[in-house]
Amino acid sequence: MADERPGGAERKAALVIAAYEQIAAKGLGGLRLREVANAVGIDHSTIHHHFPTKRDLVCAVAGHATRQFWTATPATGTPREKLHAHLTTLGRMIAEHPDLHVVLREIDLAALRDPELAEAITANERGWQASLTSVFADGAAERAWPDGVDPVIAARLVIASVKGASLGSEHAAAVLAQLDTLLGGGSPT
Amino acid sequence: MADERPGGAERKAALVIAAYEQIAAKGLGGLRLREVANAVGIDHSTIHHHFPTKRDLVCAVAGHATRQFWTATPATGTPREKLHAHLTTLGRMIAEHPDLHVVLREIDLAALRDPELAEAITANERGWQASLTSVFADGAAERAWPDGVDPVIAARLVIASVKGASLGSEHAAAVLAQLDTLLGGGSPT
Amino acid sequence: MADERPGGAERKAALVIAAYEQIAAKGLGGLRLREVANAVGIDHSTIHHHFPTKRDLVCAVAGHATRQFWTATPATGTPREKLHAHLTTLGRMIAEHPDLHVVLREIDLAALRDPELAEAITANERGWQASLTSVFADGAAERAWPDGVDPVIAARLVIASVKGASLGSEHAAAVLAQLDTLLGGGSPT
Amino acid sequence: MADERPGGAERKAALVIAAYEQIAAKGLGGLRLREVANAVGIDHSTIHHHFPTKRDLVCAVAGHATRQFWTATPATGTPREKLHAHLTTLGRMIAEHPDLHVVLREIDLAALRDPELAEAITANERGWQASLTSVFADGAAERAWPDGVDPVIAARLVIASVKGASLGSEHAAAVLAQLDTLLGGGSPT
DNA sequence: GATGAATGAGCGTTCATTCAT
DNA sequence: TATGAATGAACGCTCATTCAT
Structure with a gap:
């Protein structure tokens, strides 16, 4: 009912989607964790709470x-x-x-x-x-x-x-x- | 018979081949000018004498x-x-x-x-x-x-x-x- | 009484002062971010956390x-x-x-x-x-x-x-x- | 009578003038030997035959x-x-x-x-x-x-x-x- | 979970200078 | 005198990652 503060799972999904769009737009080599975080509206270091490494995020995108x-x-x-x-x-x-x-x-x-x-x-x-x-x-x-x-x-x-x-x-x-x-x-x- | 001191054109070709091999091994995103230079045996800054930018080198590889x-x-x-x-x-x-x-x-x-x-x-x-x-x-x-x-x-x-x-x-x-x-x-x- | 760990604002001020001193000593053309960072005791890349570009730092010094x-x-x-x-x-x-x-x-x-x-x-x-x-x-x-x-x-x-x-x-x-x-x-x- | 191949002195003067103009346009910190050489129409390394170091050229400009x-x-x-x-x-x-x-x-x-x-x-x-x-x-x-x-x-x-x-x-x-x-x-x- | 400060390895690039030709 | 190839130190900047708060 209250989707203002997204739960961990939703945040993760949002990050994956944002990363997916980044890859589509700039290629895997153009993927920047900072921009993914920005797109989702969180600090870039918070991303590591959901995906320990960049690779993990990319795998999730895969x-x-x-x-x-x-x-x-x-x-x-x-x-x-x-x-x-x-x-x-x-x-x-x-x-x-x-x-x-x-x-x-x-x-x-x-x-x-x-x-x-x-x-x-x-x-x-x-x-x-x-x-x-x-x-x-x-x-x-x-x-x-x-x-x-x-x-x-x-x-x-x-x-x-x-x-x-x-x-x-x-x-x-x-x-x-x-x-x-x-x-x-x-x-x- | 004296190909110890390669002329400019040969150097260029050697750089292209080295870059090609790097791309094959590590992908375009893993291409490092310093490693290309090392493979050819020259300083990495010398690459820019032959190819002004990395992109120029990649185009040559293409x-x-x-x-x-x-x-x-x-x-x-x-x-x-x-x-x-x-x-x-x-x-x-x-x-x-x-x-x-x-x-x-x-x-x-x-x-x-x-x-x-x-x-x-x-x-x-x-x-x-x-x-x-x-x-x-x-x-x-x-x-x-x-x-x-x-x-x-x-x-x-x-x-x-x-x-x-x-x-x-x-x-x-x-x-x-x-x-x-x-x-x-x-x-x- | 615990000013061992300076907050962001103090760091910024310290950087400006260090840069100011560098300019006074070596001129604007002799300003080196690495030396500014050294003078403050941080890594040179951290400067960019406070001042995105060198120019921003120089403007702050101005x-x-x-x-x-x-x-x-x-x-x-x-x-x-x-x-x-x-x-x-x-x-x-x-x-x-x-x-x-x-x-x-x-x-x-x-x-x-x-x-x-x-x-x-x-x-x-x-x-x-x-x-x-x-x-x-x-x-x-x-x-x-x-x-x-x-x-x-x-x-x-x-x-x-x-x-x-x-x-x-x-x-x-x-x-x-x-x-x-x-x-x-x-x-x- | 033949001013196609300028003598050493003229070349030197031309370099000084080119450097002077560069400094006027870009500042001392923006002075590039390569561009000075280009402006005069010679290779950038030839400049060192006339002025051993950049500083010498700048002194001449002074x-x-x-x-x-x-x-x-x-x-x-x-x-x-x-x-x-x-x-x-x-x-x-x-x-x-x-x-x-x-x-x-x-x-x-x-x-x-x-x-x-x-x-x-x-x-x-x-x-x-x-x-x-x-x-x-x-x-x-x-x-x-x-x-x-x-x-x-x-x-x-x-x-x-x-x-x-x-x-x-x-x-x-x-x-x-x-x-x-x-x-x-x-x-x- | 989230932040901001900090890190450090490393990148492409610049440029005065050197040297063999 | 002139060149082009090469050097090497240094530069500003990037970015994934870490960590204290």
Whole structure:
């Protein structure tokens, strides 16, 4: 009822969001704890009560970003339809909210050198990979895809295409639609 | 025979290479002029004699990296063969020299906020895009690809896949092979 | 009784004084934040906690110096006596505390190129000018000065003489006494 | 006849003038050897062939500036007329060419901490002082000044007023005219 | 939980100067 | 005489972090 003095959890969430926005705007290398604190309206040293180190905050942002991403990509129907919906949604999301994907890519890169960060993002990607793999496997039974489609590898291809497309957000939708076409052609079930 | 005292141009090149390696190892955000200078064996202030600012050095690295990339991707034969060779080469390169692609991706991301850097990388990408587009256009005449392949968009898809795949170098070759299969079907000319 | 741990305001004042002394000793061009910090006994980076930039510190010194100067020059009595007291006091001050006037001159010069600094010093000088002008105007009514003395210009002459005299502190008192003689003639009220 | 390749002396003079202009524009603290060299069209390291150290160049500028000043202040006639002409000329010069006086003041200040510089400027000032003193002494014989004028001190007062006035060039002429009035009143011989 | 003062390592950059060519 | 490469000390400033209050 009284949300004037936010509890610890809300403050933490606010910090994560502020940090997320900073990363989207200035990149991971441009992230400044002081500015994050300012954006939330607290002193910059107070931030360490919620996140002992900068890295902890960044990891939390990684979790937040992957969650955002995942939440936005549900799908139902046949495997063909699921894939189509997935790629369409992602294409639109990249165009409409490039921030999320920029942050995700920023973290992908940093994760190459930071195992802790990698862990924070891997969980999400494992889910994505698994979900896509099962879509491809399901579709394979009904010959929904062209010959030569390996479920695991095709899932990786989709993920790679999405990541790469997110670096050029203007063309992302078209690129993913092209991939969709290639995978399902003009003949969805 | 006396290359003990390197001329200005060689020093510059050595600095670019050292910076490139630093970026590959520590990321753009971990690039330190002092370490670059140490690697080359000169005082860190001397760098500014060759590159007035850090940014100038990074731009030079961008040029170097894109050149590396481009020179490593020639191809001959039919459109089908060209594409196959291209994707195979890239897949192998990502696996064997992940550095190059990491640096390229690092710069891609930074270029979102630095127009000067963007310019250094755009020239290369325009060439890549044009080359791929013409391969797809040529192949279209002889129906080398599945239906629905738009040369321009397909080129972008390939680029996106390569970029995305380079973030997970272990699977890059398989991913690009999958894309190759998808595009060439079971029937290369 | 516990002034071991100085509060923020005291630290700031101590920094200003230390900077003032540095400028007096080495000139504005010889002012080093690290030495100021050392003199106060803190890390040099802590200075920026109190004064965001070096310029801010210098402006604070400008304020401090002008205040020092102004508080040291009160006067009472007839216009003639006021002027005499003023010039005598200044002559003595320049001789006894040349530091203050050196710093003031240093800042005068820098103010030619730094509007912010100019502002910090102008306020003081306006007060000085106004005070002197009114002394001269008051004296004019009782014919305390030789013919041809314009209150505003005479005030400027006094200021100019003081400034110029402060560059050669050994003779300052005599110089200002000469000016006093010239203005008051042999007949002080 | 061939002034394409300037001899050492001309080059030196050009450097002094360029340095002088730099000091006038940016202050002594803003003097950069590289920019001086650029202004003259030579490499910045070549400057050391003409002036071993920066200080040497500054001393040369001090000489140049004092010479400029002195050249511009001749006077003839009775002591009264001489003084009047002198103060008028100086007042006009400060207004029309404030650069010279700014540089002179800049050097005055620096000379407080640099004996070598002091020496370069003292010679000139001694001449100025002597010349003024003799004007005052000559005038004393014919009672050209008010009572109480000591030739030596009055000379110092004039010098101090000129220096101080040069810090506020807009009012310099009026200030020095006021001093002139005070010294000679409405009754020049 | 929050603050402000302080820290210290380190950054990119500057600049007079040196030296081999 | 002139150059360009190199030096090295020093500079102002940044920023994550610590700690007493």
